[in-house]
Amino acid sequence: MHKPTFRNWSLIALAAGLALPLLAAEQADIGTADKSTLEKAYPSKPNYSPYAGRTFPTQPLFGDTHLHTSFSMDAGAFGARLAPKDAYRFARGEEIASNSGQPVKLSRPLDFLVVADHSDGMGFFPQLMGGDPDLLATPQGRKWYDQIKGGQGADAAMDIIASFSGNKMPKGFPTPGTTSYRNAWQQTIKAAETYNEPGRFTAFIGYEWTAGGSSNLHRNVVFRGNGAQAGLVEPFTTLPPLGSPNPTDLWKWMAATEQKTGSEVLAIAHNGNLSNGIMFPVVEAFGKRLDRDYVQTRARWEPLYEVTQTKGTGEAHPFLSPNDEFANFELWDKGNLDGTATKTKDMLEFEYARAALKNGLVLEAKLGTNPYKFGMIGSSDAHTGLAAMEEDNFFGKTAPQEPSPERMTKAFVDNPKTGVKIMDWEVSASGFAAVWATENTREAIFDAMKRRETYATTGPRMIVRFFGGWDYAAADANNRMPAAIGYAKGVPMGGDLSNAPQGKSPTFLVAALKDAIGANLDRIQIVKGWVGPDGKTQERVYDVAVSGGRKIDADGRCKTPVGNTVDVENATWMNSIGAPELITVWKDPQFDAKQRAFYYARVIEIPTPRWTAYDAKRFAIKPLPGTAMVLQERAYTAPIWYTP
Structure with missing residues (x-):
């Protein structure tokens, strides 16, 4: 029916043009009068007002949990010049100049934002372009500096990504414990604290743990607490010896972080369509068979999954769901993150949300816990500092893809060795996270995320x-x-x-x-x-x-x-x-x-x-x-x- x-x-x-809610009456402000006081005042009469005493969430809040700025080394090399503070200003509804100098503004402000710059090399680009002598003394650092100054930022960015994936970064590369790394993390925290305005706009503190090399296993880590708490730690990285590419080590860091800071944290698994079959394992992960500890720990720390973003949508795939005529939507199914390995059909089952949800039921029956019991959200993964995901107001994934005639015809990934080619026009204007929260605060939104009362949109703000x-x-x-x-x-x-x-x-x-x-x-x-x-x-x-x-x-x-x-x-x-x-x-x-x-x-x-x-x-x-x-x-x- x-x-x-x-x-x-x-x-x-x-x-x-008003933002009409589903049943506008349900989104009126919740009163602050004490319920017990009202019951004493009117003991024999039912409430006339249908809204009196209501405690459930009454409005969806829309935001982005995955946005990069110039503090991410690849974003900076691609041409991003906007800092975390600029990203928050834009998300709050201000008009700013984009990385290419174009004026840009959202149709409506967002309700919340996580600036999630990459954990590894945070602040690397400002350090490099600031002329850091240690970096410029290395052949790689000098090469990248000259390429970027010479207008070859895209080439430098891809080389930086390849060097990082191969753990071949130059001397002077910012790592936890170094002054440059600490400064970048403190600036990230300061920006979130400055633009967080409870009741109007929530600026979360967070970062992206950038594991998996060319087969993407990234997670976005979000703090529930404030800057004083987040400042007690530095992000967990992936390059050894300080970091690890294994998600189980990230979960250990998260447990230790909660104990040290008093702030809860959660991780959101990155859209798995570029993981080449390793985002949702069912037998083993990193050479170890899945056991009760793995499924319990993953379920504990990862309540959400990013099902749609600029690098495609990962809800379903026609190969896995041949009877679903809507499964063929904004797919990136050609290879891994940089195109160095092609996609094979046997990988797809372990990359897409619907397959993971099904396999999670099987794992629960075997091991007692469903590791893939996640809520779905969307976010941008834009590397521009701009959460501009509307089709008529799309400012691309990276700075070279900001509006221009060229972005309709250029290639985003083009690997001649494997034949993997993804055009700029295949980049998606997607997406946003919708959260049913009781109020627009860090605590209320985080709690809604943790209980999975969320949904993903590919850009529109439907309710x-x-x-x-x-x-x-x-x-x-x-x-x-x-x-x-x-x-x-x-x-x-x-x-x-x-x-x-x-x-x-x-x-x-x-x-x-x-x-x-x-x-x-x-x-x-x-x-x-x-x-x-x-x-x-x-x-x-x-x-x-x-x-x-x-x-x-x-x-x-x-x-x-x-x-x-x-x-x-x-x-x-x-x-x-x-x-x-x-x-x-x-x-x-x-x-x-x-x-x-x-x-x-x-x-x-x-x-x-x-x-x-x-x-x-x-x-x-x-x-x-x-x-x-x-x-x-x-x-x-x-x-x-x-x-x-």
Whole structure:
């Protein structure tokens, strides 16, 4: 059953460009009056106000947990000149000059940001370009300095990445304990402290642990606490002897850091599509078989996964999900991080979120803990200091990819030895993290991340609710306050169901509202994964709410496309198809109470112009054959898990 609804007041607000929430009433400010005091004052009367005493999260906050500035050695070599303070200013809504000197501003400020510069070599670029004598005395340092000064920053950047991956960095390279490294970390902390404004904007302290060499195993580490706490430690690096490329050593550092600083920390696994099959192991990792300690420790420290970013989307892959027509979306499946190794199909299962979620169920049955019980978020991984991920306002992944006619035709990765080639036009304008938090503070957002009450978007700020329980009824989709019902009868995204009542199947309340200044919605889907009686994993995608009066067949699929209003030549579209809002209650028709399972919602927009269409229009250029010009943006919620 699906129920697309729309009110005239919604139309007026949307036309005015207001950020209308899913059920605007649910996002009013929470009062501060003491509940017990009110109960004493009115002991015999129920509350007239439906908002009195409400404690659940009432608004999604949108942000980026993975942004690089000039303090990252590769970003600086590519041409980034913006520092952490500039990144926070931009995310807060200020207009600034980009690395290429172009004025840039977000359509709307973000709610939070993590400047996550690379742990290894933090501050290397400012040190190099400042003429550090130790670096310039080395052949590599002098070469890179001259290349960058001579306008060959991209060549220098790739050489720096290769040298780092091979542990062949020059003398003077900043490492923990050196003055230059300490200064860079302190400046990073200072920027976050300066621009953190509880209630308005959250500036987290964090960094990216840059492990895996050319096969990406990166993690973004986020501190819950303040600068005084974070300043008691320095980031954990990956190059020996001070660091390690093994995630288990990062987790040990995190445990020690919590003890030393008093601040909680968490790690977010980087989009695994460039890991070449090692992000989600199922047998062994770093030569050691997976055991109870591994799965428990990974689950403890990594509650979230970055499912979409500029280097592609890693939710699903057509090879792994041949019956999912929406799986072929913004894929980077040609090779590893620098193209030195090609991709083979046997690697894909251990790189994509849906496969990891399924394999996690199997590991839980064997070892007692699901190491891949993660919520999903999106973030940018931009190396520009600019979290500009809107299709019509995309400022690229690296400084050379800031808006220009050339970025439509140049190659981002081109390795003649392996044949791996990725064009600049294949870079995605994605994504953002959405978090259901009780307030805009470090503590509230961190806690929401830890409990996995999150979802990923590929750029739009659509609002999505997803609840699971045993007693949702069709009438619940008619209520204008679904969250009140959702929390009262079940658990939100990221939650757990267990021990099914006799004769009952899980029910799900799911609702989505379009981005206030974005496109209408095509459909809501629920993706189910489970372990069959033979011990093998299975999956199925259900269309649960569709727009335009289309029919959902008995097999749970809508075969009729929503349509396409995109005018590619003029980079425009019309919201004459789709629905501004979709809400429904869905019951699993094939539930087996003995089988472990997960469910997550995927919300699909109607087709809209991709950033390449905007560039072709604005620069009056003809795109290369095969350039993608249209896409259907989407959101992915954290799953809800069922355990027998």
